[in-house]
Amino acid sequence: MPVPTLILVHEPEAACLGRLLAEGFDKGHAAEIASYLAQSTDLAVEFDDLSQACKAHGLTFRPVELDDASAALAGQNPERTLVWTLTDGIAYFRGGAAPALARLNGLRTIGADDTLFALCQDKFRSGAVLGAHGLPVPSAGLARNGEWLVEPPSSGSGWFVKPNRLGAKIGIWPDSRCHDLGSALEISRRIFGAYRDDALVQPYVPGRNVRASFLGLERRAGVEALGISFVDSGSDFQTMDDSLALYGETGEAAKTQGIYAEPLLEAVIDSQPGADRKIRELTGKLMRSLGLHDVFSLDLRVEPDDTLHLIEFEVCPGLPCFDFRSYCGTQWHLALPEAIARTAANRLIDSGSKPI
Structure with missing residues (x-):
């Protein structure tokens, strides 16, 4: 009987960098964008430890680069395969495709369903959904290259400007907090020029x-x-x-x-x-x-x-x-490594502690 397998899908920095350069991004900005995938670089040195930890729990560990995921997931046993997506993305990064590929092949996954992989990477749409659920999300405007798509609310404490789809940072530059909307639009021009992205403009919140x-x-x-x-x-x-x-x-x-x-x-x-x-x-x-x-x-x-x-x-x-x-x-x-392995084992082993 095949050993249960944990497949970790990850997008390497180098692959992303090469693709961005081919799309005409400036080398410096392409490197900045690709740096958000550094967790793939940092975790790769622990793949041997992950493999040993999984083996101790009766699992096979298989890291798969995103570009190879379509072929790697095809034909896997749905009852004995678990897919863990390490890197997400719908714009500069493409990891959001991995849970969709898993679903296409009938494979179980660690984490949220693929619709949330897309939602969380678009801060404007995500904020709208979270706000509709009554959660305390700052309201926002949206600008593209110096023009308003959605005007932001007024604010007595200034505004905060950040790329809409790039990574998970609160800001890019030291002046990401600004005190007039003209400056916010100027930052949106910089964001568009450097990263080809819209800019989220929110009232600055303290804390x-x-x-x-x-x-x-x-x-x-x-x-x-x-x-x-x-x-x-x-x-x-x-x-x-x-x-x-x-x-x-x-x-x-x-x-x-x-x-x-x-x-x-x-x-x-x-x-x-x-x-x-x-x-x-x-x-x-x-x-x-x-x-x-x-x-x-x-x-x-x-x-x-x-x-x-x-x-x-x-x-x-x-x-x-x-x-x-x-x-x-x-x-x-x-x-x-042990935390990852044990989490996967708890999904791939039934309540009687037998492989499923």
Whole structure:
């Protein structure tokens, strides 16, 4: 009888970079865009550890590059195959195709269904859907190359401008927070020129940055398994340069030079238990209404009085990133490879602990 198999589909930085250059992107900006796939680079060095961890749980581990996924998933045994998509994307990145390919082949997946892979990558549409569910999402306008597609609401605290479909960052440049709409339109021109993307323009919201991480290692895990932490990088928001200094080849270079510095993580419950409770309630609503499960993360801003602002959700959180590793250690007391392997085993093994 075939051994149950975990297939991890990932899009490499190099493949994305080559495609963007072929599409005419500037080399520097293409490298910035591809850097959002650094989790594929960072996790690849642990594939042997993942393979050993899976083997210990009676599974075969098979990493598959996205360009090979169509052929790799075809003909797999639906009862003995689990597909985990590491990298998402519907624009610059194409990982959102992987769960759709799995569904096409009748294969089970880790994570949300493929419709959410598309929704979470379009911040304007995602915000509209989350707002319709009554969740505390900042309202937004949308600009394209200096022209309004949707005018933003008024704001006494200025506005925040970010690409609509690129990665999961709160901003790109230090002036992403601006105080007049003329500046917002100018930033939208820069975003369009550099990344060919629309710009989301939201009223600036105060508070500290919070990351809520979830891994449903146990099948019935709920909001009690969330890890909710303040993320303190020493600045109000993360820029592209901040991101480049943390992950992939640039992050490794920073470690070599002794200048690598991870943001500090502080459990929200330690200082704002009310905010922790409200985030769990909000997450429970997302799990019920949108169908988030298995693995995901939320980015929020939290004010001192526990007021929440939901910035976005991700269905492919950066597994090898410092915050998710910390979450796996704190919540599940496991290193990342073992946490991934055990989660997959709990999906591929039935209640009688026999392969299905």
